[in-house]
Amino acid sequence: MDNRLDSDTARTLRSLLRGQRVAALGTLRQGAPLVSMVLYLPAPDFSHFHLHVSRLAWHTQDMLADPRVSLSVAATDDGSRNPQVLERVSLRGEAVALPNGTAEHASLKAAWLERFPESAINFELADFAFFRLAPRDARFVAGFGRIHNLSAAALSEAVNGSI
Amino acid sequence: MDNRLDSDTARTLRSLLRGQRVAALGTLRQGAPLVSMVLYLPAPDFSHFHLHVSRLAWHTQDMLADPRVSLSVAATDDGSRNPQVLERVSLRGEAVALPNGTAEHASLKAAWLERFPESAINFELADFAFFRLAPRDARFVAGFGRIHNLSAAALSEAVNGSI
Numbered sequence: 362m363d364n365r366l367d368s369d370t371a372r373t374l375r376s377l378l379r380g381q382r383v384a385a386l387g388t389l390r391q392g393a394p395l396v397s398m399v400l401y402l403p404a405p406d407f408s409h410f411h412l413h414v415s416r417l418a419w420h421t422q423d424m425l426a427d428p429r430v431s432l433s434v435a436a437t438d439d440g441s442r443n444p445q446v447l448e449r450v451s452l453r454g455e456a457v458a459l460p461n462g463t464a465e466h467a468s469l470k471a472a473w474l475e476r477f478p479e480s481a482i483n484f485e486l487a488d489f490a491f492f493r494l495a496p497r498d499a500r501f502v503a504g505f506g507r508i509h510n511l512s513a514a515a516l517s518e519a520v521n522g523s524i
Numbered sequence: 525m526d527n528r529l530d531s532d533t534a535r536t537l538r539s540l541l542r543g544q545r546v547a548a549l550g551t552l553r554q555g556a557p558l559v560s561m562v563l564y565l566p567a568p569d570f571s572h573f574h575l576h577v578s579r580l581a582w583h584t585q586d587m588l589a590d591p592r593v594s595l596s597v598a599a600t601d602d603g604s605r606n607p608q609v610l611e612r613v614s615l616r617g618e619a620v621a622l623p624n625g626t627a628e629h630a631s632l633k634a635a636w637l638e639r640f641p642e643s644a645i646n647f648e649l650a651d652f653a654f655f656r657l658a659p660r661d662a663r664f665v666a667g668f669g670r671i672h673n674l675s676a677a678a679l680s681e682a683v684n685g686s687i
Binding site: 381382383385386387388389390392393394395396397398400419429430431432433435437438439440443444445447449451453477479480500502 | 560595607
């Protein structure tokens, strides 16, 4: 584990995880990988990442059957840069469903709608629930050959700018 | 399986798979999912998708240990659209390493360099190889609630515009 990021690298990671809205979620489906696009919202301290997904979706069924997931967030490829050096981070950990109708759900819903106002309709549908992904580790590619392996604690520290 | 796409939907899928340069690759690492960003190049008939990757990378080690992979390609989120309706496709299948030094390798290399001219340096490095991903099926989300499950044959037909 490489548990120290310099402040510029930490800023890049922070800005990547807070700036993007969509991620690629990897789940296990009959023991094989399935990758699908999801919207995600990080907790302010990056200790958790939240998804709001439908139980009708394959990835949701997968997480209910096996909580092991990976979430990858990459800088937008706008065609102007060498795509090999786009910043990206891969988280690995477990995702669990959170119950609806709690104070925590209400608070997450408010944060979610601030980020994704067009998703309001999903909260009217009975099949949607929040999942909370707790990262076990993170692999951050900050540029060509600039690979950092981070523990969950180091991820939280780095994105808080305390290093 | 939903093996027919109307011509507009087929055009959208074609344009997504030919227009994007980066994808999210899901591999198995110690039995759990790992998702990482890769550059990819589709065969003209979409029967295969090629990756040019380093044996030093985790995803390459994973594919050598277990060929089961998923590759997800999503429309760029430029912030202007509801991210829930971004077009995306998830392929599932197996990926195998191709040998260097063959006529096939030379032909792939030429196509790769046309698409990714900044990747020329990778062909000087002994640890890089092409992997060929043969999709078994594809799940295409063409917009809100517009989900199409396609066999590999249907994927090829659809992107060739023959339907």
